[in-house]
Amino acid sequence: MNKLIEMENVEKAYKLGETEVHALRGLDLTINKGECVSIVGPSGSGKSTLMHIIGCLDVPSFGSYNLEGRDVGEMNDNELADIRKELIGFVFQDFYLMPDVSAWYNVSLPMIYNRIPPRERKERATQLLDSVGLSQRINHFPNQLSGGERQRVTIARALANNPEIILADEPTGNLDSKTGEGIMQIFNRLHEEGKTIILVTHERYVAERALRKIHLKDGMIEFEE
Numbered sequence: 001m002n003k004l005i006e007m008e009n010v011e012k013a014y015k016l017g018e019t020e021v022h023a024l025r026g027l028d029l030t031i032n033k034g035e036c037v038s039i040v041g042p043s044g045s046g047k048s049t050l051m052h053i054i055g056c057l058d059v060p061s062f063g064s065y066n067l068e069g070r071d072v073g074e075m076n077d078n079e080l081a082d083i084r085k086e087l088i089g090f091v092f093q094d095f096y097l098m099p100d101v102s103a104w105y106n107v108s109l110p111m112i113y114n115r116i117p118p119r120e121r122k123e124r125a126t127q128l129l130d131s132v133g134l135s136q137r138i139n140h141f142p143n144q145l146s147g148g149e150r151q152r153v154t155i156a157r158a159l160a161n162n163p164e165i166i167l168a169d170e171p172t173g174n175l176d177s178k179t180g181e182g183i184m185q186i187f188n189r190l191h192e193e194g195k196t197i198i199l200v201t202h203e204r205y206v207a208e209r210a211l212r213k214i215h216l217k218d219g220m221i222e223f224e225e
Contacts, residue, residue, distance in 0.1 A: 041216030089158030148179035
């Protein structure tokens with residue numbers, strides 16, 4: 001299989017006043033293209049820090065991270081923004097939708113930043129919302145949608161620029177289990193279509209949907225299954 005993510009001896013340390021906190025400690029990780037992976041662990045295990053580094057929202061303090069053969073640690077802020085735009089779609093627990101615009105406009109936003117022409121943006125946003133079961137809700141604003149519908153908009157937005165990786169941080173954290181199950185069915189379909197899915201979660205039923213589960217503890221991989 002093609003290696004998509006390669007981390008070797010990755011460490012991440014933060015300064016909190018006079019104290020240095022080590023969030024990741026010599027972590028080695030390889031994720032192949034097309035995998036479905038869950039990252040689990042208790043609070044403080046390093047899940048969020050690892051997610052931020054995988055998503056190019058942060059860089060290691062030490063060690064190497066290669067994403068599709070490119071050294072992330074050597075990138076400047078503009079290069080990091082470009083690789084996020086090109087390769088990664090984000091799905092967050094809190095949705096982060098713009099409240100004053102419609103569902104289709106929210107989905108269009110990444111395409112605006114990517115300078116996609118208006119007609120193509122609207123057609124693709126409409127198609128993506130239809131693919132997540134919201135064809136009748138494209139003109140609704142976020143406050144007119146349920147939590148599950150808002151998360152579906154978030155998934156459609158994550159797909160706007162056709163990324164290789166969908167990186168989901170607690171994607172069912174604000175949803176009841178039945179609604180969350182519907183969201184997981186969408187992720188399963190995306191995986192079957194060839195997307196690389198990375199789920200950061202504390203929900204057992206979410207983690208179990210992944211074909212590979214990585215357990216973190218104290219900033220290190222404790223074990224995999």
